[in-house]
């Protein structure tokens with residue numbers, strides 16, 4: 001994997017670049033649609049490629065390991081072959097999902113024992129096991145196994161958890177480096193910075209992560225309920241330490257405003273369920289602001305969802321029609337809304353790249369943030 005930086009913004013830490021994997025290039029800053037179970041919910045691969053032009057999607061170790069399971073993924077020849085997506089894939093390690101989804105979980109030095117949210121069966125995730133699982137899933141970028149601390153979090157817990165995440169990271173690296181991909185292309189491992197909302201812990205964690213010299217680095221444990229200002233403060237501190245010539249990935253973030261602010265702080269990669277999950281609940285992001293399509297207000301609005309955005313879903317269907325579909329819980333409603341919201345998120349990062357290149361990123365960001373967060 002190579003990462004080339006093209007432009008840096010003179011007024012902020014924002015930059016544009018290209019991340020090249022064996023499954024193709026990714027223009028950064030990038031938003032990665034979340035495809036938890038090997039599918040970006042309600043969106044076809046064809047739409048992801050041709051309508052949205054997604055350059056990379058996410059998968060989740062936790063979900064894919066439980067279902068369809070490693071035997072099927074291995075027989076298929078990896079996730080790319082299984083779901084027919086030939087562009088890059090990143091898998092999260094389960095270091096987040098196992099805490100938020102599984103029923104009972106116990107965190108120990110060895111790893112995390114948990115019960116499946118599907119059938120209650122007992123499992124253990126260890127750093128070594130999670131590397132082997134992600135080798136078998138076959139993502140281009142795989143994530144270290146970590147503990148994402150909740151918010152708020154006592155200092156002592158945050159420190160002990162971070163220290164364990166660092167020990168787990170060493171175990172991940174040892175296992176990853178002594179194994180190879182199964183399918184003939186290269187995989188890379190990104191470590192994850194933790195440290196909750198404590199500046200000294202964040203600095204320490206960023207130093208440890210940077211010292212491993214991997215091809216890219218991630219920031220975890222944010223957007224878990226802390227105020228946005230505190231999240232930005234943590235990102236700024238961490239990004240002073242993470243190497244500038246490697247991609248930086250902010251996990252699980254966020255709103256359009258969060259993304260634009262984090263880009264200004266030097267973040268290159270984002271993922272979040274927000275565009276797809278909100279879409280299924282009728283919350284739409286548009287170039288004029290946020291719409292709740294279920295509101296009475298849109299009942300007889302026959303204008304396109306977002307004419308200015310362009311793209312198939314956003315221009316082909318009216319607000320009134322989408323309101324009807326979402327209120328009737330029609331499958332097509334979730335499809336159109338998801339396609340629209342992802343079109344918006346990919347448009348947002350494309351615009352960001354253009355404004356970084358043009359040298360006016362900061363002023364564009366400030367105008368955009370006010371506009372995009374308006375409730376229509």
Ligand code: GUN
Nearest residue numbers: 095096148220221251252
């Ligand atoms: N997704 C969002 N936050 C996190 C995190 O802290 N760790 C992992 N592994 N995934 C995340």
